[in-house]
Amino acid sequence: MKKTLALILAACMSFSLVACGGGGENSTPNPGSQSTGGSQVSGSQTTTGGDAAGKTVGIAMPTQSLERWNRDGAYLDEQFKAAGYKTIVTYSDNKNEQQVNDIQNMLSQGVDLLIIAAIDGNGLNTVMNDAGAANIPVIAYDRLIMNDNVSYYVSFDNYTVGKLQGTYVKDTLDLDNAAGPFNIEFTGGDPADNNAPFFFNGAMDTLKPYIDSGKLNVVSGQTEFSVVGTEQWKTEAALNRAQNVLASYYSDGTKLDAWLCSNDSTALGVTQAVLSDYAGGNSVIITGQDGDVANLRNIKDGVQSMTVYKAVANEAVVTLDLAKAILDGKTADESLISASGWGFDCAFDTESYETTPGNKCPSFLLVPDVVTADNMEEKLVTPGYYKVGADGYLEATNG
Numbered sequence: 382m383k384k385t386l387a388l389i390l391a392a393c394m395s396f397s398l399v400a401c402g403g404g405g406e407n408s409t410p411n412p413g414s415q416s417t418g419g420s421q422v423s424g425s426q427t428t429t430g431g432d433a434a435g436k437t438v439g440i441a442m443p444t445q446s447l448e449r450w451n452r453d454g455a456y457l458d459e460q461f462k463a464a465g466y467k468t469i470v471t472y473s474d475n476k477n478e479q480q481v482n483d484i485q486n487m488l489s490q491g492v493d494l495l496i497i498a499a500i501d502g503n504g505l506n507t508v509m510n511d512a513g514a515a516n517i518p519v520i521a522y523d524r525l526i527m528n529d530n531v532s533y534y535v536s537f538d539n540y541t542v543g544k545l546q547g548t549y550v551k552d553t554l555d556l557d558n559a560a561g562p563f564n565i566e567f568t569g570g571d572p573a574d575n576n577a578p579f580f581f582n583g584a585m586d587t588l589k590p591y592i593d594s595g596k597l598n599v600v601s602g603q604t605e606f607s608v609v610g611t612e613q614w615k616t617e618a619a620l621n622r623a624q625n626v627l628a629s630y631y632s633d634g635t636k637l638d639a640w641l642c643s644n645d646s647t648a649l650g651v652t653q654a655v656l657s658d659y660a661g662g663n664s665v666i667i668t669g670q671d672g673d674v675a676n677l678r679n680i681k682d683g684v685q686s687m688t689v690y691k692a693v694a695n696e697a698v699v700t701l702d703l704a705k706a707i708l709d710g711k712t713a714d715e716s717l718i719s720a721s722g723w724g725f726d727c728a729f730d731t732e733s734y735e736t737t738p739g740n741k742c743p744s745f746l747l748v749p750d751v752v753t754a755d756n757m758e759e760k761l762v763t764p765g766y767y768k769v770g771a772d773g774y775l776e777a778t779n780g
């Protein structure tokens with residue numbers, strides 16, 4: 382039932398993917414949304430009436446310049462509207478001050494609940510405290526906010542995302558059996574994004590034993606998240622750093638075997654750098670995350686190896702059911718999962734995430750999956766998230 386809803390919505394949100402033209406920094410806005418922030422009030426379809434009637438949900442997304450947030454915003458908007466809520470959806474152009482203003486506006490417009498994917502997990506204290514003072518529940522969506530007024534966190538298991546990337550490298554290079562040594566580099570995510578260190582640590586913890594034993598060699602020596610992080614997950618920043626690393630450490634013919642990238646926008650930059658600036662003839666293992674259309678093309682073309690896919694339609698389903706429970710004054714814990722009938726796995730976790738030291742945040746965590754050229758159709762086309770276009774590459778459903 383819920384799975385069917387997710388599939389229908391996969392079709393509905395195809396508009397945004399078409400509009401965003403494959404993602405990257407030049408994405409155009411969703412129809413009816415503002416790309417540079419500012420609030421957009423969407424009309425309610427009031428299909429169910431009941432408890433939802435008259436209630437407004439504020440949905441604050443970080444940016445439209447990264448493909449996945451267009452998907453998230455569209456799914457959330459559709460699902461909440463279909464359940465009878467009014468919605469306000471904002472994208473804040475990756476600018477923290479703008480997101481603060483956008484959320485402030487939502488509060489002045491009398492929202493009953495906030496769903497926030499933070500640009501800077503440490504940058505929202507003022508509005509979070511205002512929300513707390515007004516007793517407005519807040520769901521931290523995908524990225525945790527470092528403030529105790531967060532009511533719940535809905536995300537994927539972020540550490541596992543990194544583990545899947547690291548394990549892919551380990552298995553593909555056959556680190557347990559091959560003689561090696563192999564050479565690898567790392568590109569991490571945005572230091573302002575609470576998820577980014579989780580991704581990095583999941584990958585690093587998986588590969589560190591091999592680095593320690595000498596089977597894997599980080600030729601640049603750049604193994605710290607603080608050094609390999611990428612501001613705002615920007616493709617161009619990842620490209621520039623990769624070009625510098627290649628020029629400084631690989632221009633003498635040193636072989637590069639793998640480049641672990643935390644997500645697809647950074648993988649795009651690294652892939653570009655490898656294609657243009659790496660002299661070696663071997664194909665380099667490059668990881669990613671999100672299943673962005675441009676990266677799926679690269680995977681099919683064999684220049685990116687894998688992406689960790691997170692079914693954001695399901696993340697939106699969990700968020701909707703959780704929001705309903707909160708707004709209806711019902712218990713929102715493990716029982717939400719057993720009562721839900723969701724056709725996908727989700728864990729209730731009260732240990733892994735803290736909004737401030739010692740303050741655990743109840744979390745609903747979905748399960749990420751590995752997508753490669755070999756299983757792309759089974760994982761992405763069969764469930765209806767993408768379709769195969771006339772040119773053989775994947776594109777948004779109905780795109």
Ligand code: GAL
Pocket residue numbers: 447449523524570574576577614644670671691
């Ligand atoms: C993370 C998110 C990833 C990726 C990244 C870049 O917080 O979990 O899926 O999209 O941001 O926006």
